[in-house]
Amino acid sequence: MREAYHVELDNLADRLSGMSSQVADAMERATRALLDSDLKLAEQVISDDVKVDDARADCEEKAYALLALQAPVATDLRIVVAALHAAESLERMGDLALHVAKAARRRHPDPVLPEQVRAAFAKMGEVDVRLARKAEEVIRTKDVEAARSIEADDDEVDDIHRNLFSVIMDKDWPHGVATAVDVTLLGRFYERYADHAVSVARRIVFVVTGRMPGYTGSDV
């Protein structure tokens, strides 16, 4: 049973790694669609989201099979449940990339973002994608060193996000209320994506190593 358990756990980890890669690609493309007002790319992100949903359903089935057939206990059990939570967060990250792509499509051919905040979004997109790729890397290489810098990346997104608000709220903001609302919501999507990515990366480290990095609560 231990042998079968580990083979099935590896399959589940591979699928989670694939999902991390899918949602990293989705956010990379959505950010490019947003910055370049690229309708075709936005449409691609929107139509690809169903693949993320399918991958999540498949992860759940693999986790159910593990639980039902292997009846793991103790740490083994927590690892499978962590994988279930990670799959849920990854699906949500896909949804957030989808929201970004939909914003790009809604305003097309106009740009959504004024020049003043383009750099902030380019940077948030870059860090978000990096976070998702780290999660993927941790699984592929089983090298949890890659997970060490996760918190720093998340802090970077939070800093850019906070700074974005001071730009929008400045009394000299010249772009009007509608643009401020778009920028506010988009900023929130990037910030939430990073939060989920951190949570996924921690859980994936746990799935790979059986230990939760920098974690003191019971929220595995």
Add this chain to the structure above:
Amino acid sequence: MREAYHVELDNLADRLSGMSSQVADAMERATRALLDSDLKLAEQVISDDVKVDDARADCEEKAYALLALQAPVATDLRIVVAALHAAESLERMGDLALHVAKAARRRHPDPVLPEQVRAAFAKMGEVDVRLARKAEEVIRTKDVEAARSIEADDDEVDDIHRNLFSVIMDKDWPHGVATAVDVTLLGRFYERYADHAVSVARRIVFVVTGRMPGYTGSDV
């Protein structure tokens, strides 16, 4: 074992019902704090959030005990996993109520909301709280009829939320960008709370009845 399983499942359902009640209270108070600029009430919501986090940890422990000791399969297994997901969503609902309370505290003694949007937030708060209380009721009474109107309630929040945007984005919006940003984020918190409440209510119906209402995917 079947007897023990059902006793433990009832315990878990009770704890989820308690969490639903906690997050309903939190959103009710946060909305009052927001509308009345009531600092004391806002502080109470903020300090009570740790109790929701504790309840979630306790639900997880109960679910782990069920999985490890009873090794449920098939529908029984899916029910326990649904409870785990429901606990996660309920914790998130608590966080969203916390965000509302923090907004009320941040602007105190000034009101966060201009007169023009007060009614919309009063209504969204009312429907959000009603959704959380329905989840609680379904568990307590095991009467899933209460769950039937969940989708309609969620549609109501979505309608108010959409209408809110047209108010903010109107070119005659006289309250400036900073207020529009506050209103945008607060609107998003109420909308997300309702989304999570719907997901929780469906999962709770599944925990109680073993059947997912109006659900066609595998996302239990």
